[in-house]
Amino acid sequence: MPIYLYIDRRSAIHRLHPTVKVFALFVMFWSVYWVDHPLALLPLGVLMVALAQATGSWPNFYRLRWLFILLIFFTTLAWMVFYRRGPALIDLPIIHLSRASLVFGFGRGLKLAELLATSVLFLSTTKVEEFTAGLQRMGVPYRVGFAITLAFRLAPLFIDSALTVVQAQSLRGYDFDRGGPIARARRYVPVVIPVFMGALRKANNMAMALEARGFGIRAAPTSYIDFPLRPRDRLAFAIVAGIGVLYFAIYYFGYGAIAVS
Amino acid sequence: MAARSGTPFARADATAQTATPDGAARAGAPVAALEEVTFAYAGTERRALDGVTLKLWRGETIGVMGASGAGKSTLAKCLNRIVPAFEDGDFRGRVAIGGRAIDGSPVSELAPRVGMVFQDFEAQLFSTNVAHEVAFAMEQAGLAREEIAARIGPALEAVGLKGFDDRDPTSLSGGEKQRLAIASVLALRPDLIVLDEPTTDLDPEGRAEVFALIRRLREEGRTLLVIEHEAEELRGCDRIAILRDGAIVAEGEPASVMGRLALLEASGVHPPDLNRLLGMLEIHEHAESIDHAEALIRAHFPQLPRVERSESEAAGMVAEIRAGARTDTAAARPEPIAQLERVSYSYPFGPRVLDTVDLAIAPGEFVAVIGQNGSGKTTLAKHLVGLLQPETGRVLVAGRDRAGLAPAATAREVGYVFQNPDHQIFAATVEEEIAFGPRNLGLDSGEIGRRVAEVLGAVNLGAMRGSDPFLLSKGERQRLAVASVLALRPRLLILDEPTTGLDYREQRKMMALVRELNREGIAIMIITHTPWLVAEFAQRAVLMRRGRVLFDGAVREIFTHEDLLAGSSFRMPEATALARRFGFVALSPAELAARIRESA
Numbered sequence: 001m002p003i004y005l006y007i008d009r010r011s012a013i014h015r016l017h018p019t020v021k022v023f024a025l026f027v028m029f030w031s032v033y034w035v036d037h038p039l040a041l042l043p044l045g046v047l048m049v050a051l052a053q054a055t056g057s058w059p060n061f062y063r064l065r066w067l068f069i070l071l072i073f074f075t076t077l078a079w080m081v082f083y084r085r086g087p088a089l090i091d092l093p094i095i096h097l098s099r100a101s102l103v104f105g106f107g108r109g110l111k112l113a114e115l116l117a118t119s120v121l122f123l124s125t126t127k128v129e130e131f132t133a134g135l136q137r138m139g140v141p142y143r144v145g146f147a148i149t150l151a152f153r154l155a156p157l158f159i160d161s162a163l164t165v166v167q168a169q170s171l172r173g174y175d176f177d178r179g180g181p182i183a184r185a186r187r188y189v190p191v192v193i194p195v196f197m198g199a200l201r202k203a204n205n206m207a208m209a210l211e212a213r214g215f216g217i218r219a220a221p222t223s224y225i226d227f228p229l230r231p232r233d234r235l236a237f238a239i240v241a242g243i244g245v246l247y248f249a250i251y252y253f254g255y256g257a258i259a260v261s
Numbered sequence: 262m263a264a265r266s267g268t269p270f271a272r273a274d275a276t277a278q279t280a281t282p283d284g285a286a287r288a289g290a291p292v293a294a295l296e297e298v299t300f301a302y303a304g305t306e307r308r309a310l311d312g313v314t315l316k317l318w319r320g321e322t323i324g325v326m327g328a329s330g331a332g333k334s335t336l337a338k339c340l341n342r343i344v345p346a347f348e349d350g351d352f353r354g355r356v357a358i359g360g361r362a363i364d365g366s367p368v369s370e371l372a373p374r375v376g377m378v379f380q381d382f383e384a385q386l387f388s389t390n391v392a393h394e395v396a397f398a399m400e401q402a403g404l405a406r407e408e409i410a411a412r413i414g415p416a417l418e419a420v421g422l423k424g425f426d427d428r429d430p431t432s433l434s435g436g437e438k439q440r441l442a443i444a445s446v447l448a449l450r451p452d453l454i455v456l457d458e459p460t461t462d463l464d465p466e467g468r469a470e471v472f473a474l475i476r477r478l479r480e481e482g483r484t485l486l487v488i489e490h491e492a493e494e495l496r497g498c499d500r501i502a503i504l505r506d507g508a509i510v511a512e513g514e515p516a517s518v519m520g521r522l523a524l525l526e527a528s529g530v531h532p533p534d535l536n537r538l539l540g541m542l543e544i545h546e547h548a549e550s551i552d553h554a555e556a557l558i559r560a561h562f563p564q565l566p567r568v569e570r571s572e573s574e575a576a577g578m579v580a581e582i583r584a585g586a587r588t589d590t591a592a593a594r595p596e597p598i599a600q601l602e603r604v605s606y607s608y609p610f611g612p613r614v615l616d617t618v619d620l621a622i623a624p625g626e627f628v629a630v631i632g633q634n635g636s637g638k639t640t641l642a643k644h645l646v647g648l649l650q651p652e653t654g655r656v657l658v659a660g661r662d663r664a665g666l667a668p669a670a671t672a673r674e675v676g677y678v679f680q681n682p683d684h685q686i687f688a689a690t691v692e693e694e695i696a697f698g699p700r701n702l703g704l705d706s707g708e709i710g711r712r713v714a715e716v717l718g719a720v721n722l723g724a725m726r727g728s729d730p731f732l733l734s735k736g737e738r739q740r741l742a743v744a745s746v747l748a749l750r751p752r753l754l755i756l757d758e759p760t761t762g763l764d765y766r767e768q769r770k771m772m773a774l775v776r777e778l779n780r781e782g783i784a785i786m787i788i789t790h791t792p793w794l795v796a797e798f799a800q801r802a803v804l805m806r807r808g809r810v811l812f813d814g815a816v817r818e819i820f821t822h823e824d825l826l827a828g829s830s831f832r833m834p835e836a837t838a839l840a841r842r843f844g845f846v847a848l849s850p851a852e853l854a855a856r857i858r859e860s861a
Binding site: 004153165197206212215216218221 | 338341343346347367368369370372373376377379381383384385387388389390392393396397398399400401402403404405406409410413427429431445446449609610643646648667668669672676677679681683684685686687697698701702731745746749
């Protein structure tokens with residue numbers, strides 16, 4: 001099973017200039033940030049579904065399906081506890097189930113799911129080299145950009161290692177599900193320590209290998225890949241910027257919020 | 262050594278220099294030189310390197326061998342200043358590249374002159390496609406885009422990865438990844454290439470690929486320093502250096518070093534089996550190949566039969582083996598501890614990894630599961646312990662269908678030791694680490710104490726019971742991992758490549774432990790790539806290829822099926838291969854020596 005999210009396709013999104021893709025990532029985050037109402041978030045969700053279809057990113061969404069479902073479900077549930085506005089539809093001791101809390105909670109869940117979906121789409125269509133180049137074009141120093149993108153490469157390796165450690169400890173009879181939330185969190189110590197030690201070792205090996213390959217000889221290395229800015233990149237940039245402006249306008253003019261009666 | 266050219270990536274100046282083994286014709290400065298280099302890591306008084314002096318001349322290939330901790334990697338890292346730039350410690354002496362001292366040079370600035378390939382191939386690949394990976398070091402060095410593009414193709418061709426430009430490095434096999442790492446070093450055209458145990462984590466096919474490439478690079482006249490545990494692989498080097506406790510204890514041509522069996526053993530190096538065999542037959546010469554060993558033995562024992570290899574000869578051997586087999590593989594076996602019945606499995610979105618596999622492990626058996634990476638060995642083992650559930654078929658443990666059971670539910674029946682001991686070690690002391698499993702089973706403290714004491718003795722870690730596990734050597738950590746599973750008292754112990762990364766001495770120690778456990782009645786299933794280990798220790802072999810069991814029978818018998826082994830890139834031990842030329846099946850040099858003496 002592949003441990004990285006990038007899916008090698010030749011879709012129009014894959015072929016966009018890296019700077020446009022990094023810009024789109026920020027704009028999508030920005031747009032999702034400004035609105036709360038599920039109806040306002042819905043067009044962005046539809047756009048993401050269309051993009052997932054166009055870029056062939058469904059396998060990644062399928063891999064993370066439970067994360068999406070749990071994120072929406074538990075966020076909705078959690079806001080029924082904390083968002084106690086509007087007339088209660090059902091009166092329960094802790095949960096305040098009202099139309100407002102339901103809409104607000106679902107909106108928050110959708111918001112988080114869309115932030116996750118944006119990231120999945122970005123990583124499904126953007127190579128780390130492109131990510132580095134995109135950041136560099138936006139003024140981020142090469143070393144900083146490389147470090148950020150390296151973290152994206154390392155994360156799946158650490159997750160993979162953590163899964164192996166969980167398996168190894170369960171085979172020694174360890175039950176990760178015993179006790180309440182805090183006790184359960186503490187029960188992950190036998191996972192955290194081996195993963196952390198492994199991560200340190202891997203990071204050290206990687207640092208040596210990087211230096212041994214000349215990393216850091218020059219502040220700005222040359223680039224084998226040429227990223228010419230094409231008309232379609234300009235068009236995509238304009239569309240993405242338009243979405244950002246539109247969503248700010250929705251927020252600015254008071255739409256997209258949840259009205260509480 | 263006269264330089265030879267051949268591959269498209271041969272150095273332009275490769276033929277300009279010659280160097281004879283005695284050094285008489287060497288002119289100018291050596292490519293690299295260490296002079297009286299001593300290094301002790303911070304916090305320890307022990308010297309990792311102790312007054313090492315070594316010169317590498319242009320076009321030369323030097324093999325460096327020694328036990329774990331002998332100083333091999335430290336020596337390699339001195340050549341591009343990773344030591345002392347990355348490792349705190351007390352460094353003395355002088356290292357020069359091309360005649361110039363490198364004191365104070367940043368590691369990165371030495372990259373165009375000293376290329377380094379590490380053991381951990383995952384940690385040295387940074388890109389999402391093969392061409393970018395090769396380009397990476399050239400980008401860092403500031404080469405123009407056109408120049409980078411011009412060098413990528415030849416570098417990939419030189420390592421046999423032509424046409425792989427757009428592949429994701431993570432999708433490559435271990436051998437391909439390591440060859441890619443070599444390509445990315447080659448593209449910078451360094452004066453010296455250092456390979457630090459480049460095949461330790463590879464399967465036999467990957468090892469063969471990398472060593473074939475090293476031989477090719479040597480023929481091109483490149484200057485190479487190769488660190489390796491297995492002496493057989495370094496027979497083709499111009500010079501061999503043996504390190505022990507940080508010092509060079511032997512240096513010279515392979516013929517002069519590899520015949521010194523006692524010295525090699527004392528240094529923790531696996532002497533070539535052919536030389537061990539010759540030593541047992543009191544033929545004090547170095548065998549360069551199986552052909553050479555055969556000729557030497559025939560010269561001393563002319564009455565030995567000459568066997569034409571044919572199907573009828575192989576069938577005769579099989580019949581002989583079956584007549585006196587140590588293991589009956591099918592009939593009259595007791596109730597299996599664990600069993601797979603027509604099990605098939607695929608990972609999500611992946612191809613079929615297990616394909617209608619039938620396998621049963623009986624009490625007291627010692628089974629070796631062999632096959633290339635990706636053949637389904639580990640997937641099979643994970644089904645036995647319940648980490649994976651079959652798509653079709655069923656898994657029985659102690660006669661019970663394990664469907665729906667958590668992995669921990671059968672921990673008392675089947676134990677699994679992961680390949681990397683660091684995937685399970687977390688406790689503050691050795692004792693606590695071992696006690697972890699029994700405590701999870703809810704045993705009382707008296708019983709836990711008894712079990713800990715028992716397994717500490719079994720794995721010979723009694724003196725270290727209070728030590729921090731993270732400070733143990735790799736071999737000790739591996740034994741600790743075994744101990745921590747043994748404390749659950751499983752009837753079947755599965756070990757996934759337990760000797761990977763261990764030196765010869767540690768491998769022997771680990772296998773002696775496993776054999777002892779087997780003698781005490783624990784069934785063993787070992788997943789391994791190491792031919793001599795299968796030959797010397799296992800009774801039954803299971804050969805897997807593409808998710809299917811191709812062979813399941815006595816170890817002696819599998820070594821008569823050359824075609825099957827070759828198809829799985831599993832090389833039989835040299836002593837076993839040589840034995841076949843005399844019409845014997847022998848699993849170790851000692852056994853072959855005895856058969857030769859009997860026949861003589």
